[in-house]
Amino acid sequence: AQTVTQSQPEMSVQEAETVTLSCTYDTSESDYYLFWYKQPPSRQMILVIRQEAYKQQNATENRFSVNFQKAAKSFSLKISDSQLGDAAMYFCAYRNVNDMRFGAGTRLTVKP
């Protein structure tokens, strides 16, 4: 079974600084997708960024970028120029044709 591991239950970053959230996954599949979702205190999940496993190029979305290491099964999220609005739970997720798995989440605090 596929598993997704987020080893950092909590992270803290100073406003305007950069922070990296870690995620590793386990799969025997070759075709899959990886996602980072953000869940602010209001509880609505928002897609931050997605990565197709067949693409070697790391995905970027404005201040958000990933470091996708397929061989190592690692998928970290880098948030640059952190803002107060980035404070939330961040979930790493894996999806293939049959299943979707989430990590336990990392709670990110942004200090002014």
Place this chain on the structure above:
Amino acid sequence: KAGVTQTPRYLIKTRGQQVTLSCSPISGHRSVSWYQQTPGQGLQFLFEYFSETQRNKGNFPGRFSGRQFSNSRSEMNVSTLELGDSALYLCASSLEQFRTDTQYFGPGTRLTVL
């Protein structure tokens, strides 16, 4: 476009009862997935519906069921409620089937079982 909506937002039930939760996807989206979120187990996939058919199912007992209507709206039913069913139930919709498309989540239904 309006986002994914879920009703009701909050629900209190007692053990043994059954409950039905509703999800309206984004207009034009044909796939609806359901997830259970608890502090202990985190986010777990329940099932996915596409074109009124269940396409994928997570590892949940048969007390959890769902259906999708021709307008893509979906309902999830939990029968014989247990205390452990207390959770936030999230619905997510996507244009196409599960595998390749980005999912958009609703605000969730908070179910409390007493």
